[in-house]
Amino acid sequence: MTVxxxxxxxxxxxPSSLAHVFLRTNKFQEMVDFYKKFTGGEARFESSKISFICFDEEHHRIAVAAIPGTTDKMQTSAGLEHIAFSYPTLEDLALAYRQRKQLGMTPTWSVNHGITTSIYYEDPDGNRLETxxxxxxxxxxxxxFMMSPEFRTNPIGTDFDPEDLVKRLQSGESEASIKKREETGARGLPAQMK
Known part of the structure; x- marks a missing residue:
């Protein structure tokens, strides 16, 4: 024995990785349908009360369950602020944005944090999702960069229009240029986080 x-x-x-997120809901079918569309995933197992959804090689990444007694989410209560999903390129992020838009899923906030370029959404329960x-x-x-004076002054980031992101990509502007955060100075919490 070596341990x-x-x-x-x-x-x-x-841990070696974050495996999955488990969501309790009182809007079961609406949440299951949303996450299948949002991730382009499918259920690896599903009943009338629980669904295990996956969008990659893992057996499940998102579990959604109808748990008796679950009440509507209160945005101001303590708890998880958001779940983040990564894409390898800005083109992939922008394409997923346009695909979701076509499905009626519109962002609640788009921001260049400096370390990431991010587009946020909300699920039917009001859980926030970052792409x-x-x-x-x-x-x-x-x-x-996170230790820089710029990030210390503004750890939130600079808002952007995702349609402008698409136009910049279509024009042939480099990803490096688009990813560079426009420095706007200090800012407080955006309305989306209050």
């Missing part, structure tokens, strides 16, 4: 369970140390072993692309190819450089 000493009797002297485990005082730092917890890090994003990393603005840096290297996590160390992203961390350096």
């Amino acid at each position: 000493d369970f009797d002297a485990p140390g005082n730092v917890v072993k890090r 994003q692309v990393d603005n840096f190819d290297d996590n160390d450089i992203a961390t350096e």
Whole structure:
């Protein structure tokens, strides 16, 4: 045996990944339909009370369950602020935006955080969802940006119009140019987070 369970140390072993999110709801079918459309995924198992939805190689990434006694979400209560889904390129992020728009799913907020370019949505229960692309190819450089005076002054970011993002991509502007955050100085929490 190579692991000493009797002297485990005082730092917890890090997980290898975040596996899935489990959502309780009182709008079961509406939530299941939404997440299938939102992710382009399918249910790996589904009954009238629970659905395990996947959009990649994992057996499930999102579980939705109708749990008796569940009440409507209160946006101002403590809890999870949002779930984030990553895309490899700005083109993929913009295409997914246009596809969702065609399905009647419109963003609630679009912002260049500096470390990511992000488009936010809400599901039928009011849970917030972030779709994003990393603005840096290297996590160390992203961390350096997070330690910069610009990020310290404005950790929220600069809003943008997703249609403008599409136009910039269509014009042939480089992803690097589009990903560079326009510095606007300090800002408070946006209305979408209040």
